[in-house]
Amino acid sequence: MSLNVSLHELYRTSKGVTYQCDLTNRIVLNFADQVMAFRMADFVLFRRKAERVNLHEMIFNLDDEYDFEVLEAPKSDQKLVLTLCDLVQLRDLLAGTQFTLNLNSMLHEVLYTYSY
Amino acid sequence: MKDLQRLRTSLKEEVELALNAQIKMEAEASSKYLAMASWCEVNGFLYSAKYFYKQSEEEREHMLKIFHYLADQGVMAYSPEVGAVPHEYPSFRSVFETALQSEINVTHSINRLVSLCRRVEDYATENFLQWFVKEQVEEEINARRALELFDVIGEEGIGRFTIDRNVYKITKLEVE
Ligand SMILES: [Fe+2]
Numbered sequence A: 001m002s003l004n005v006s007l008h009e010l011y012r013t014s015k016g017v018t019y020q021c022d023l024t025n026r027i028v029l030n031f032a033d034q035v036m037a038f039r040m041a042d043f044v045l046f047r048r049k050a051e052r053v054n055l056h057e058m059i060f061n062l063d064d065e066y067d068f069e070v071l072e073a074p075k076s077d078q079k080l081v082l083t084l085c086d087l088v089q090l091r092d093l094l095a096g097t098q099f100t101l102n103l104n105s106m107l108h109e110v111l112y113t114y115s116y
Numbered sequence B: 001m002k003d004l005q006r007l008r009t010s011l012k013e014e015v016e017l018a019l020n021a022q023i024k025m026e027a028e029a030s031s032k033y034l035a036m037a038s039w040c041e042v043n044g045f046l047y048s049a050k051y052f053y054k055q056s057e058e059e060r061e062h063m064l065k066i067f068h069y070l071a072d073q074g075v076m077a078y079s080p081e082v083g084a085v086p087h088e089y090p091s092f093r094s095v096f097e098t099a100l101q102s103e104i105n106v107t108h109s110i111n112r113l114v115s116l117c118r119r120v121e122d123y124a125t126e127n128f129l130q131w132f133v134k135e136q137v138e139e140e141i142n143a144r145r146a147l148e149l150f151d152v153i154g155e156e157g158i159g160r161f162t163i164d165r166n167v168y169k170i171t172k173l174e175v176e
């Protein structure tokens, strides 16, 4: 199997793109020129982490530390340093990715992929 | 394209989150019972204190049951945050009234979980939850029986002293 066949695009926005790699069972995130790979379970945790950030606080708290949010990727040294705008964009990308994953799961179920 | 989502777990995300919420509720129940035990012990109701200590432990076991179920299904169980619980009660009787109310709340919560499982066709988790459905019937019976003692014995004279001794027998009787 060639590499292109094992890599499936899940969701794309103007700011980034996600893929699923069937060779390594990883979700690959390309956002703001950074590439990260997640196990499925870690992807879910990362998405929730992004969803939990208090946007309201980032907007209205004038303290410097609320200008940026640092999101660490699970089990790696990588982290994303995000402004309010980045964060909204990232959430959009992650939510879209999750949607495709759910849709794919539903398709597998109704098409009886597991029955062969 | 592989189904990574399903390979990770059979649980739908909403079920996963609802079970985590139930973990928190059981932990809070455990903490509340501990406070009741403390109140009873300090006020001289030693048998009731023992009864509540045991209830507190059972609630923690309920919590762990869900904890292990989630882990078995390949998702993260969150160690819950438990805030301050009430430590003051106006009377001996009100402790048991609070206990019953708390059990009723848990029963409602379990029922809602079962409904959710049916809605998303998660029959495995529904089956897992049936143990809790049955357990809640027991819990409500015990809590109601304790309150009943206040009526059948009465609080005057050595009433509360007698009630206290009989509270502990509620669960003892059941074992026989
Ligand atoms: Fe319980």
Ligand SMILES: [Fe+2]
Pocket: B029, B059, B103, B106, B139
């Ligand atoms: Fe209980």
